[in-house]
Amino acid sequence: MGHYWGGQMANHVVFCFDRLRVALHLACVERVVRVVDIAPLPDAPDIVLGIVNLEGRIIPVINMRKRFRLPERDIVLSDQLVIARTRQRSVALVTDAVSGIFEYAEPDIVVAETILPGLEYIDGVVKLSDGLILIHNLDRFLSLEEAASIDSAMATSGAA
Numbered sequence: 001m002g003h004y005w006g007g008q009m010a011n012h013v014v015f016c017f018d019r020l021r022v023a024l025h026l027a028c029v030e031r032v033v034r035v036v037d038i039a040p041l042p043d044a045p046d047i048v049l050g051i052v053n054l055e056g057r058i059i060p061v062i063n064m065r066k067r068f069r070l071p072e073r074d075i076v077l078s079d080q081l082v083i084a085r086t087r088q089r090s091v092a093l094v095t096d097a098v099s100g101i102f103e104y105a106e107p108d109i110v111v112a113e114t115i116l117p118g119l120e121y122i123d124g125v126v127k128l129s130d131g132l133i134l135i136h137n138l139d140r141f142l143s144l145e146e147a148a149s150i151d152s153a154m155a156t157s158g159a160a
Helices: 144-157
Strands: 012-017 020-025 029-034 048-054 057-062 080-085 090-095 097-102 109-111 122-128 131-136
Touching: 012 080, 012 090, 048 090, 048 144, 057 144, 080 097
Parallel strands: 020 131, 057 090
Antiparallel strands: 012 020, 012 097, 029 080, 048 057, 080 090, 109 122, 122 131
């Protein structure tokens, strides 16, 4: 899925939650791993499921279902963690499945502001014959308050 950002084509990683498909800029994504044991993180914001130890790095796990107002469900072994970078930190996003890396022409992308001004986390929407894909802006995904709360909880737990 390509988008012209300053004249450049940019690829996206597409992942799924039930029937919702979401894309992140490939540049934000470090890797995709199988779900691992998630340890609780006391005093973290509601959107944080806990923390994982990934090769010695402690990374907060974000509940994407809560952010997208999707029905909650238990994490299963087939789920995957998308390890992605915001400006402040790496985060692990629990997803049902990763569809792959896609590139689309700019005319296929509808800018979020033209749909509904003030869509905080979404940069645009790709229209496909079999549905829509939301292009997600990871840097706007966590509010400043949530980011500060994660920092505080990680420091308190000794995970920072």
